[in-house]
Amino acid sequence: MKLTLLLSVFVLTMTTVLSSTYFFGEQTKDTRIVFRDKLKYEAIPLKKRVKTFTYNGTPIIKAISCYDFQNSEASVNITSGGIGFNYVELRLKSQRSYRLDYAIEIYA
Numbered sequence: 001m002k003l004t005l006l007l008s009v010f011v012l013t014m015t016t017v018l019s020s021t022y023f024f025g026e027q028t029k030d031t032r033i034v035f036r037d038k039l040k041y042e043a044i045p046l047k048k049r050v051k052t053f054t055y056n057g058t059p060i061i062k063a064i065s066c067y068d069f070q071n072s073e074a075s076v077n078i079t080s081g082g083i084g085f086n087y088v089e090l091r092l093k094s095q096r097s098y099r100l101d102y103a104i105e106i107y108a
Contacts, residue, residue: 020071025063025083027107034059035106039092043099051100052079053090059108060086069101070094076102 034057041049061083066076072095081087094100 049094063107
């Protein structure tokens with residue numbers, strides 16, 4: 001059980017998916033939103049925006065949802081913590097010349 005959880009956390013931290021919505025973990029009927037925020041950073045011409053988002057809470061994280069309002073080729077990576085931890089650090093990277101505009105939800 002612990003090996004499976006550790007392996008899934010490792011795979012999640014090393015995986016980058018290119019899409020407009022990122023969902024890490026599993027949302028079940030007993031999960032609830034413990035944190036919701038909207039991040040918005042304006043575009044810089046011909047540059048990519050790279051920002052780090054950090055969440056520290058007390059409940060164990062079961063799922064993380066990141067919705068890109070730009071519907072661009074931006075990416076989100078979990079750099080530390082995440083599913084099975086009570087903290088997470090996300091690295092958000094925009095498409096060149098696009099702004100970062102994300103809604104982030106953490107489920108426990």
